[in-house]
Each structure stands twice: as C-alpha cells, then as structure tokens.
Amino acid sequence: MDALLWQLADEYVTFVGDRPQEFQRAGDLVVAGAVVFSEPDPAEWSTCGGVPHGKHPVYIGVARLSEETAAAGAAYVSMAVIPLADPEVIARATFEDAYEDAQPLTHEIGLLWDDAAMDSLRFSGPRPADYPDLDAFLTHAASELAAAQAAGRAPWVDITVNPDTGSNVLAFPVQAENASCYEGRDENGELVCLVLTAE
Numbered sequence: 001m002d003a004l005l006w007q008l009a010d011e012y013v014t015f016v017g018d019r020p021q022e023f024q025r026a027g028d029l030v031v032a033g034a035v036v037f038s039e040p041d042p043a044e045w046s047t048c049g050g051v052p053h054g055k056h057p058v059y060i061g062v063a064r065l066s067e068e069t070a071a072a073g074a075a076y077v078s079m080a081v082i083p084l085a086d087p088e089v090i091a092r093a094t095f096e097d098a099y100e101d102a103q104p105l106t107h108e109i110g111l112l113w114d115d116a117a118m119d120s121l122r123f124s125g126p127r128p129a130d131y132p133d134l135d136a137f138l139t140h141a142a143s144e145l146a147a148a149q150a151a152g153r154a155p156w157v158d159i160t161v162n163p164d165t166g167s168n169v170l171a172f173p174v175q176a177e178n179a180s181c182y183e184g185r186d187e188n189g190e191l192v193c194l195v196l197t198a199e
Contacts, residue, residue: 001059004087009061009079012095012182012195018078018175020061026172027158028055029082032165033115037080037179037196039106040138041122046099047115048181050191056082058112058170060156065175075155077172078198080112085192093184093192103179109141110174110198117167128161137161141171149173174198 005023013019029035031054034047061079083090119125121134131137137159144157156172176198184193 001083001087004083004091005059005061005081007091008081008195012180012197013061013079013199015199018063018199020063020078022062023059024062024154024156026058026060026080026154026156026170028168029058029112029114029170030055030160030166030168031114032162032167033119035082035112035114035181035194036118037110037112037181037198038103039179040109040111041134042104044101046101046103046181048098048183048194048196050183051082051084051114051194056084058082060154060172062155063175074149075173076175077110077155078174078176080170080196082194082196083192084194085186085190089186090184090193093186095182095184095193095195098181098183099179103181105174105176105179105198108173109138109145109171110176110179112170112172112196113161114167116165117161117169120162120167121169125162126164128163131159131161137169141169145171145173
C-alpha cells in the first residue's frame with residue numbers, strides 16, 4: 001500500500017509544498033450515502049459517487065508547515081485515499097475528476113463524510129446526542145485536533161454522528177482553498193479507489 005500511496009501523491013498533489021511527508025491510517029469511514037469532502041458548512045457541494053455502503057479504510061497524507069509560516073511541526077492533511085480494491089488493481093486504474101465545479105475548503109478544518117452524516121449535523125437527519133448542531137460538533141472537533149497537535153499525534157479525529165446509520169466524520173486540519181475528488185475505475189468501470197486532495 002505504501003508504494004501506491006506515494007504514486008498517487010506524485011500524480012494528484014500538484015503543489016510541491018503540499019506533498020505529503022508521511023502517510024497514516026486514519027481509521028475507517030462508515031458510508032451509508034454519497035461521500036463528500038468539503039468544508040463544514042458548504043453552500044453547495046459535490047459528491048464522489050458509487051462508494052459501496054459499509055466501512056472503508058482511509059489513509060491520509062500528512063504535510064507539515066515550515067517554521068517560518070507556523071509553529072514548528074504543525075501538521076495538516078493534503079490528501080486522503082479510500083482504497084476499494086487491492087493496490088495492484090488500483091495502480092492500473094484510470095482516474096477522473098469527480099467534481100465539476102470548485103469545492104471550497106476553509107483554511108482550518110476539512111471534513112470527510114457522507115451525506116447521511118451531513119444530514120445529521122446540518123439538516124433534518126437524526127441528531128447525535130452529544131452534538132445538537134454543527135457548531136457543537138465543530139467546537140469538539142477543533143478541541144480534539146488541537147490536543148492531537150499539541151501531543152504530536154496524528155492530525156485527525158473520527159466522530160460518529162448518525163445514530164441510525166453509524167455514519168461518521170473524519171475531520172482534519174487543512175491548508176487549502178479547494179477540495180478535489182478523483183475516482184479510480186478498473187477496466188470494467190468498477191470504482192476501485194477515491195483520491196481526495198486539499199490544495
């Protein structure tokens with residue numbers, strides 16, 4: 001898997017300053033709807049289609065800010081990968097940009113979630129008891145991320161937000177204005193990987 005992750009970084013992280021310095025396994029994303037990589041409260045958003053419902057591993061590419069621009073060692077995430085097949089299959093896949101328009105990101109927190117999780121935090125879906133609204137969720141996520149950074153731990157948090165589907169949110173710090181989603185498909189057109197970038 002490591003060789004594949006570095007190959008994908010070379011192909012899809014276009015700004016050299018955002019190239020990951022390391023990859024980490026960031027838990028699993030529980031998918032019960034269409035996958036979205038976005039800022040917390042987007043006015044509009046695009047989805048990465050076709051991800052099977054269920055639990056899927058997520059790998060994140062971690063970059064670090066220079067001492068000149070921020071506190072030494074401050075980390076952020078510049079890409080995430082959701083593999084849906086063996087690395088050998090993904091390496092041969094054809095990737096296409098799934099987002100027709102620019103998907104804005106803030107310079108603080110990016111969320112990898114599905115539309116069931118988004119519905120729970122923003123709209124009419126079942127509310128998680130601990131997070132009655134999006135602001136409460138973001139306060140908690142920001143606190144957890146700050147604690148992880150201070151302790152030198154991986155810069156991501158995993159929070160379940162939809163009690164009916166089990167859908168969760170992976171939140172991590174980003175230094176970007178836009179998100180992209182690239183869908184990798186095999187020779188039969190089956191979705192085998194998502195590559196999400198923050199640049």
